[in-house]
Amino acid sequence: MDRRLLLYGTILTLLAFSFLSEIHSASFKIVNKCRRTIWPGFLSGANTPQLPTTGFSLRSGKSKTVSIPKHWSGRIWGRTLCGEDSTGKFSCTTADCGSGKVECTGSGAKPPATLAEFTLNGDGGLDFYDVSLVDGYNLPMLVVPRGGTGGGCSATGCLVDLNGACPSALRVARENGRGTVACRSACETFADPRFCCSEAYSTPDTCGPSIYSLFFKYACPRAYSYAYDDKTSTYTCASADYMIIFCPSPYTSQKLLGARKDGAQLPLVNKTTMYMASQHASSSGR
Numbered sequence: 001m002d003r004r005l006l007l008y009g010t011i012l013t014l015l016a017f018s019f020l021s022e023i024h025s026a027s028f029k030i031v032n033k034c035r036r037t038i039w040p041g042f043l044s045g046a047n048t049p050q051l052p053t054t055g056f057s058l059r060s061g062k063s064k065t066v067s068i069p070k071h072w073s074g075r076i077w078g079r080t081l082c083g084e085d086s087t088g089k090f091s092c093t094t095a096d097c098g099s100g101k102v103e104c105t106g107s108g109a110k111p112p113a114t115l116a117e118f119t120l121n122g123d124g125g126l127d128f129y130d131v132s133l134v135d136g137y138n139l140p141m142l143v144v145p146r147g148g149t150g151g152g153c154s155a156t157g158c159l160v161d162l163n164g165a166c167p168s169a170l171r172v173a174r175e176n177g178r179g180t181v182a183c184r185s186a187c188e189t190f191a192d193p194r195f196c197c198s199e200a201y202s203t204p205d206t207c208g209p210s211i212y213s214l215f216f217k218y219a220c221p222r223a224y225s226y227a228y229d230d231k232t233s234t235y236t237c238a239s240a241d242y243m244i245i246f247c248p249s250p251y252t253s254q255k256l257l258g259a260r261k262d263g264a265q266l267p268l269v270n271k272t273t274m275y276m277a278s279q280h281a282s283s284s285g286r
């Protein structure tokens, strides 16, 4: 075979491949609807491509789109009440990643933190995603797939402000003691294998929901509330882009969630709990 032809053939194939992988890679639009600045953080899973960013600051009302490699898996969270000390070391009151900088560069969130978890182009070419409160809660968060071509493509998240309603044993107070900034998981608070689904309780049959995980589950029916909460908490979609909204309005419109029939078994918000949380929040003076 003509060597030049072979070379052209190879170049064309490479071009086609890079073009294809280009069009199938997802984008995440991160939106801050909180009243204050937040600092989103990103952690890539093992053996997964790195992202162009691992953390940035996002002012109230702003959004930023990040392009995501095709087979990425990892987690996203929002840090709050961040700043630099006199030596220039950056840290956050909640969900800090301990890097000392705005970029997290391979470090995860210190619990408690609301987490959005993704595995893109996994089994059957589907994206798997969830919003998890297994490591506690610090911010309301909503994940909305856009333009997906398969799977249920339901929105998921936790729309209730759970800091106000957090059971007192699980509360993380602000440094000055005024107000709750995050709500810990029972596992982190009590280090009990029953809550952590560890040791003698490390299987789905031996580890069930607790009164604490049910507090999270009632308020945010679609979010992960303990380690084996998979059935009602993991969602799938194919070839979608995702909007990740911090502090979404609890009354998020059907238009934003997409016209498609929602495949989720549980409601996105529990109106009873939302009412209770707002009562708590206003009585605690926030």
Ligand SMILES: *[C@@H]1O[C@H](CO)[C@@H](O)[C@H](O)[C@H]1NC(C)=O
Pocket: 217, 218, 219, 221, 266, 267, 270, 271, 272, 273
């Ligand atoms: C909503 O919250 C109430 C009270 O907290 C609870 O009894 C109910 O089961 C919850 N509904 C859902 C769908 O989780």
